[in-house]
Amino acid sequence: MxxxxxxxxxxxxxxxxxxxxxxxxxxxxxxxxxxxxxxxxxxxxxxxxxxxxxxxxxxxxxxxxxxGSYLPASAARQDLVVSVSGTGTIQPIHSYKVTTLVKGEVLEAPFEEGQTVHKGDLLFRIDSKDVETSIQQAELSLESARLSYDQLLKNQSDNRKNTTVRAAAAGVITKLYVDEGDMVSLGAPIADILDRDNMKLTVPFHAADAAGFAVGQSASVTVDGTLETLSGVIDSISATDSVGPGGTLVRNVTVAVRNPGALSDASSGTAAVGTAASAASGAFAYGESKQVVAKASGELTSLSVKEGDRVSEDQVIGGFDETDMATQIESAAIQVKNAEFTLQNARDRLEDYSITSTIDGTVIEKNYDVGDTLDTSTSSTTGIAYPAVIYDLSALTFDIRIHELDINKIQVGQAVEITSDALDGQSFTGRVDKVNINGTTSNGVTTYPVTVLIDGSPDELKPGMNISAKIVVEDAGEVLCIPVEAVNRGQNGASTVLVAGPGALDEAGNLADSSKLEEREVTLGRNDEAYIEVLSGLEEGETVFIQNASSANPWG
Structure with missing residues (x-):
């Protein structure tokens, strides 16, 4: 206009x-x-x-x-190194952060920060008086338990005999204290046995006469009140003299006789040995009066006699369950094991009071010294997390997390290029040391930790430094490449690029009409972060166009 x-x-x-x-x-x-x-x-x-x-x-x-809304790029042949990148933090190959469950005064701490220590070197020795006392007590308890167990084993045959109840003498069962099936304790009475068939008369003889007597020598006994005379033998002679009637010296002599049936412990009589007569009369006593007692404890599983039964000496009259003895031995063995366990625990606790290094390395931190009270339970208030920290700086390592799409490309031994923003212009090398398949999923994407070992442990790299790493997966050589951003991925999996159609370019070769750009399907190969290999669909020198997302077209 x-x-x-x-x-x-x-x-x-x-x-x-x-x-x-x-x-x-x-x-x-x-x-x-x-x-x-x-x-x-x-x-x-x-x-x-x-x-x-x-x-x-x-x-x-x-x-x-x-x-300007589209950036041109030329398909050109170039060297392509396929790599996977990530970031990580430098760590020593090994580290030891000292921890302890005990507390007490530090008696020794023979090391300093910056010092090199070796595996097994003493770091801290803590006062252990209390645990030493516990060890002594545990040793005494173990010794006592072993003595009890050994004694049971030593007496095992006797204990087995003791489970059988036998008559202590020949005679009549005058009293039973237990019934079959009763639980009986050691030493408890079981039965009284009385020998009424034989009687014993103890009378004094003049000491001079008794000195000539001998055990087994014939004697005669006269029963008081009946004047009945019985034949007998000397059963025992007292070893000492005593003062008898009228101040004469006498010695007691016991004569054994058969009971004709009328004698009891209420009867009395006199005795004569040859021409010597007793100085006085004495009381009759039954030949045997014994009590059978339990020599074991437990259930009385059998009892074969009743009151009034006549028994012979050593006759079996009952028995205990032998398993009770076995239980006692087993119980004693358990007590020994428990005592050994208690002692071992105490000795293990004593080892905790001497803290040694588990690695060769350099002391990075020392937070306690001699005279300090070491108590890691107060770390929340003191701010001291560990008594000491040791780094093995003989090798350096780091972990990077690799995307699930790339993890199968990573193998142990692959070369790694390493840089750090803290060390501008410097680069380092390493190798993949471990590929961990224990992945972590976040927001629907899984990544896997890959451990890299740095070559040579360079002094410039320090633990805690942040680094960038590029794992060299493959050196593809010289191949036809275009920028990765030039590729469009279709929903059907096809890959396309934008090329100039008729009328898209002006006379100077600049893009004049973006609507005339055409999509062309390409076959792709390997790639790094910037470039991707073109296997088919483009020729060397052809131009592709990359949409510049930061540009806007006011002309619509």
């Missing part, structure tokens, strides 16, 4: 002077009007040129914006 107006004004400029010429005679100022007309023509020409420039500038700007 503006260009058309300029042209109309230019065509009508000569009309004004012609009118003036028809209506009047020529005037002198004629040359002045001609100069003014020339100026107007020049001004209009400049304005027209300016409008034309602005139009062309706007058209060029539109083409520049369209071209």
């Amino acid at each position: 503006e260009t058309t107006q300029v042209r109309q004004e230019t065509a009508s400029q000569p009309a004004a002077p012609q009118k003036e010429q028809k209506g009047a005679a020529p005037k002198v100022p004629m040359p002045r009007k001609k100069k003014k007309w020339i100026k107007r023509v020049l001004a209009l020409a400049v304005l027209a040129a300016l409008l034309l420039f602005l139009f062309r500038s706007c058209s060029g700007a539109k083409n520049a914006i369209v071209s």
